[in-house]
Amino acid sequence: MNASDLTTVLICLPLGAALLIWLLPLSRFATGSLAVLVSLVEVALWIEQAVRFDYGARGLQNAQQTAWIKDLHVSYHVGEYGFSLFLVGLTVVAMAAAVGYGFWVGRDRPRAYFGLMLFLTGATVGVFVAQDLLLFYAFFEAMLIPLYVLIGVWGGPGRIGATLKLLLYTMSGSLVMLAAIVVFGLKYGTFDLIASPTSPSRWLFLGFMLAFLIKAPLFPFHGWLPDSYREAPAEVTAVLSGVIAKAGTYGMLRIAITKFPEPTSFYRTAIMALGAASLVYGSMLAFRQPGFRGVVAYSSMAASGLIALGLFSGTNLGYDGAVLQMVAHGLVSAALFLLAGAVERRTTTGEFAYLGGMARGRPALATLLMVTGVIALAVPGSASFAGEFLILAGSYQRAWWWAVIGASGVVLAAMYMLRLISAVLHEARGSLVRDEAMDLRPGELSLIVPLVGVLLALSFWPAGISSHSFAGDNPTKAVREQFR
């Protein structure tokens, strides 16, 4: 099977497996292990693709196209560029970890649960490889369906409200995008992202951006974020902030910036301002959050702001840094939320008031949380540092104050992340931390260690992503050519 088929397989395999799991009356164990197996196969397939990928070449790779709606020129058109390849990688890895976590935790109603997780995997991969606007939209929406149930069924006490918020917020954005897509596609006679020309329409641009701004999310469109991240099951939150949110920033890069050069430059300052605002605002609120998840939630909002800053700086450094940051932060927040889940399972709470002193006698937990935490606060030398550095260097080239604000964000990041670390690990033992609360078990280690391992690997070689995301590592040119 050639690499092009692999793209489709990456989408369809989990969907098919989901169907299978729903249909077959398998035992809890069989279901779980099947799901884990499938998600590992996904990872393997992705590696296969990454190995075969020609990072120097221009244009779309591993592409496949079949007509879907001929008379409106809509087609099933998938393919990959460097950056989408990496985002797919992020997806499969994070999803594998999440599925594994669900298996380890032993979620009840396993068939429904794992089916939905696999469905989510397929949909998310689809978002990152879709090359047709309607197809993109379809996957973009399809991601929500399993999320809705996953959070609503396996979530925390406030899950109902959270799911409602999540759905209505994101849908209100993406429905506007649907309108924009319809107009765009009919105006230019095709919905194909490659064939379609660039558009000078600012309204369309805003229509698309709204969806992405809400999904990312950027200030002030983050109303859905705290509830969802707090109520969702840990591994779902991990995916939500690690992968799903990246769909928003990916959309900015692939569609908004690429297809709307003139509006992009017109609204550049405004959107960079939003990015900066999210960065500062998110960091500040993260600093005052009372619980583990709250901190990470707002920190990922800040990260989205940073990524947007990089993307809309419109510079080589900015683009590369943004992609790198997407992947790095994806892994970081996935790992952090899984750790949050581990802590919650041991202490029944994520509130700092009841936590503390968990480092004593729990070396694995302490080490992993510490490592992830310091990577999250972008300590120099880490992958996320590399990303931030590039982004800020890029945005400095746009105007010095962006870099200054960004740098202030770095300091704030140190503040809230250290607060989190010491509130969980250090100082006196929290009232809900019992002695018998165990260190990370092998099961959890086998999920989190790989994530952290990948992060460390990236920290040793961030160029592996930053210089392979765009053809000839010349993002501005690639964007100008619309990745053709």
Place this chain on the structure above:
Amino acid sequence: MLAITAGGVVVWIVWVAAGFACLASGVAVVSFTNPFFSALALIGNLASLAVLYLLLSAEFVAAAQVLVYAGAVMVMFLFVIAYVGPRREPPWAGGPSWQTLGAVLAAGAIFVEIVVVIGLKAGGRLEKSPDVGSVFGSPGWIGRLFLTDHLLAFEITSIVLLVAAVGGVILGSHTRRAVRGEMG
């Protein structure tokens, strides 16, 4: 032309009488408190309509009107009214007051519109109708039409009646059943 033939005068008189009867009986149907009287008024209404049909040289329809309607349908009506027992109900009572007002407005609006339209139209082609031969509207002529141009309509009509009959049987058939608690 000013030449008014005797026939013309007669037609005019008949028309005025029938028209007036028609309107009056129509109003009566709506405004009687006792459905029994309303039904009777409707019969009158149908009869006067039959006259108007005749004036419009639609003999067969007029005949059918009298036979089918006044004959069959109204009899059915009277039977049911007798079966149910006449219950008096003052026409203006019940329902929110705005509703009566709204009713007047809506009905009035429809009426006015139509009349206005016809008025506008009357300025045009309506006042002059072509003369038609005596065969026009005769049973034979109707039958021919039924078997040629409107064959399908004819068939459908019978089906509609059949369906209605089935319905009548189902709904009206008197079966002793314990009345059970409400649902819905």
Place this chain on the structure above:
Amino acid sequence: MIAGAWLCLWAPLAGTVLILLGGTRMPRKVAAWVATTSVFVAFAGALWSFFALHANADHHSHYSALWTWLAAGKFTVPFEIVVDPLSTFMMLIVSGVGGLIVLYSIGYMDGDDEERRYFAYIAFFVFSMLLLVEGGNMLLLLVGWGLVGLSSYLLIGFWHERPSAVAAAKKAFIMNAFGDATFALALFVLIAHSNSLEFATSFATASHLSQSTVDLVALGLLGGAAAKSAQVPLHTWLPDAMEGPTPVSALIHAATMVTAGVYLIARTHPIFEDAPTIALVAAGLGAITLLMAGMIALVQTDIKRVIAYSTMSQIGYMFMAAGVGAFSNGMFHLMTHAFFKALLFMAAGLVIHAVADEQDIRKLRGVGALMPFTKWAFLIGAAALVGIPAFSGFFSKDPILAADLHDHWYGVVFWACGLVGTFLTGLYTFRLYFIVFPGEPSPFVREHYHSHHGREGSWTMLVPVGVLTVLAAVAGWIQFQPFWEPITHWLSPVIPTEPAAEATNWDDAITSVIAPILGIAGIVVAWLIYGARQRLAVPRIAWLQRLLEHKFYFDEAYDLVFYKPAVATATLWRRDFEEPVVLTTGSDLGEGTLELGNATRRMQNGLLRTYVFFLGAGMAVLAVVFLAVR
């Protein structure tokens, strides 16, 4: 030589990884020795590359890259190291002193139940520090810069059950993060103009930049340096950092990391030469710091804090040197300071370790009677610190002052400050000495003193102290301006002393006369006040004392200006914007819609006639509209 340098870099990291992987399966002692060996291996590597470089003196900086660490378009940053006199010099100090201190900590940390973690951290620190000094371009320098900050955070907060320790660690990290940020901003400027962070290209670009721009760059670098080296106004973290284990204070907060600021200025001196104003600011900061720290040290009662403040003030000297362009003098003092300050810390550590981790000098009176070796070691260290002739401090400090003297008017000011500083040094150092060591042991000491098998400490602790004692005493003789200056020569290819900072013999002479006299004067005063029979009472100047005890109110100021407002703003945003506005707007809209829905439902009142009415009315309206618009 390159191989040596790489070996020197990777060995400590290997040690860390080994200990991490070993985890709890690895016995503590093994972990300790793994760390120690790894650092000594690093030292061997350093020596190797030093001699190799010494052998071929023809060209002086060798770069070696392993892979492209970061790349974006044309902008690429290889993972490369530089081997040149400066870096080898630093490598030797870091790995050498580091090795000794790690060895020392084997004894010091013995019995701590998280010993492994400690050794993993400290080995990691040595790696980061070596990365800092070997880093072959600005970005790797910054990476090392950040990593030493991280490891310092980890080690300060090593005893993580102590809230004070955790707080101190956070404080240190955040202040350094600020420094890193300014550092990074400086780099952004360079990237924007040269799209590269190679030393050579960066310096070349800097010379072409507009004055304001290059000033900006230099300022950014200076910010980083000041934060790392605890110079005013970014100094408040250092005293608190004493919460960490004593060897950590010795290694990180005395010998190596805190002096990184000096290294940075020296390394990037071309930029500072292009921005003379900023260079002077650096020197000025140094001067202010050395005075301020010296004065604060006078009133400290915690043995380690006294030494910490003295560290600040000594680094102040180095900054002065670097600021006026006498880089090699600065580096020389960096070296000697590393020796004697580490010595002082470790001696203090011996005391603390022996007396139940007590650090309050008022309780430690007369401990010298029980610990003669420690007493003498400390005395020698103190002498070196004060700059008594023939001790190392004398050879390294005075040339700095001399170099200042030959500069413009502000040079004279710096010189004066330096001399006052010398007096203060003598005063606080020997205040400490006289209070703690001589005389009869206090009851507390008698009660709590416990010897290590009849010795003052395990051999792993005593040997490094001994070695450093010797070094502190004699290491200064390596270079005796103006008679012989091997270090200056060795370093000159990388960091040539600016002509303005070339001291004349006269400068050297006069300084070398006055400085020791002032130092000794300080000692005498200290003896008069704190000596066995106290001839002088401590002068009571209430406001001054309060000022000094509150360390010039810096902490309070920061709390007032930065921390409180930040917290307030965050809370405000959360309480008055996030919760009432952002989080509720959506649901409010929803509520409104639901209300609308209820209204619509009331229309559906179940009355058949209403429905018919709507049908008829709709029809009527439709007809009217049609007739109107037809």
Place this chain on the structure above:
Amino acid sequence: MIPTPHVDWFAISTILVLLGASFVALLSAVLVPRSWRRPFASSVAALGFAGGIVTSIWLYVDSPDGQRVIASSFYRDRWTALAQIALCAVGLVATLVSVEHIPGPGSLSDPARRDDHIAEFFALLLAATSGMAFLVGAANLMTLFLSLEWFSISLYIMCAIDYDLEGSLEAGLKYLIIGSFGSASLLFGSALVYGATNRIDYAGIAQQVDKLGLSHDVLLVLGLAMIIAGLGFKASAAPFHMWTPDVYEGAPTPVTAFMASATKIAALFLAVRVLNTAFPQERYLWTWAFAGIAVASLAIGNLAALTQRNVKRMLAYSSVAQAGFLLIGLSTGTPLGARGMAFYLLAYSAAAFGSFAVLAARERELGEPVTLDNLAGFGWERPFLGLAMWLFVFSFAGLPVGGGFVGKFYVFSAAYEHGWTWLVIVGVAATLVSLYYYLAIVRAMYMRQSQELRVAPVSGGSPPPERLLNAAVGAALVVSVGTLFAVEPLITLARHAAAALPF
């Protein structure tokens, strides 16, 4: 000798098949013993519908170019055939559901009498379907009116078939009276059009208007308005929709399912034909009229559904809203709009039928109307039905799990192509609002535990085996999901069908 017109039996074969089956079923009411009536009549009905499907497919294949037959009073073309296929399919699944669910739960005191009117019911079902099958092919206002009454009267009776339940009676009465009022207005409108043009056949009307330059003639326009009102009533579009929720709620659920899907198919296919064939000159008027009606339906349907607790009623309102979406396609008056609407109808009717069928199952299980509260845990107790319901409502909501997604996309495209971006915006906003109550159904089924149930299921937890209903739901599910993927072939069908219309 009267020259009777040539009768193209094949053109009306579907209708005849259905009628034949209807008569057989009716006879079985008297000839077949009670114990056999249900299986007999239902299998007759099933066969009839199957036959209808076959003949109408054949008709589709065999009449690529449309013509009028039987004294030019019936259209034999693919538009008719396509609609007939859909109608027969709906009838078939309706039969499957009705076998187990007529009469509805709680309607009868003694089970012995359950089979009293079953044969008549199937006869009426067949009759109604054949009436619709005729309606979509009607070529003049008279056949239009008559066939409209034909199936309406059947529906009136079917609504009231559970006449032991006041709800059922009420539904029947309301539907009858409002329906008669509506058709009366349609009739008067037809009369006016006839008066204006002297013709009753669509094509003739258009010709006359051209010949006599009657465009915007007062009689014509007024007639058109009244006809639109009548059609809007049948399509249950606001403000002519008021009967819909009550009747849908009161009627036996299988009948509701049938009405919700079949009536819309018939009314809208007819509307497209009559408006484009008879009133092309008035396009400006009726496009705007239907745009307005669509907006009204979207607004009222969605808003009223928001706070419903009774699921059946909620779905009724949702069908009003869906009518709004469908009418967007109609209102453009373009081929794209027509085929988009046709496609959307397929997806919609599948989802609508399926969702009501699932409700029927739950109703029977509970023995009382389904509310959001007593739907709790349903998704876990009946995995298949739960999943199906989930997909149906998400397809309504336009999420990409069903044809509803593509359908919405199509009608929006049509609206934009017609230059009505504002209508696209309205549709999008309506979709967002609708999401709230569609999600509420899923939430009730999956996210509330059945312990929260106020009333425990009457049939002690283990639901009755409903193979036929499951089969019907399965079929609906296949269509609903299939329309998401097999867009191209279906659209091609629709395009060819729409080619028969004079655009």
Place this chain on the structure above:
Amino acid sequence: MLGPGVAWYLGIAAFLFATGAFGVLIRRNPLIVLLSLEIMLNGANLALIAFSRHAANGAGQIFALGVMAVAAAEVCVGLGLVVAINRRRLALDVDEFSELRG
């Protein structure tokens, strides 16, 4: 033709139609509502026949005959319902049938 023009007949037709509608709108006794519906249909019939006369083609009359049949059918079902209602001892008042609402 003799007598008044078609327009006058149409006037009567309109009046009947409106009267019927009015009856449906205000009356609550289902029987009378049904009668009112009859009147509406008759109004339409009159219009049809008048137009048929005016157009001099028979379509109108045929249509009218069809309508009579339909009217009979509606009445049949309607009366069936009335009977059923009456058998349930429910009040013969359309306003009483507001179980289904909201």
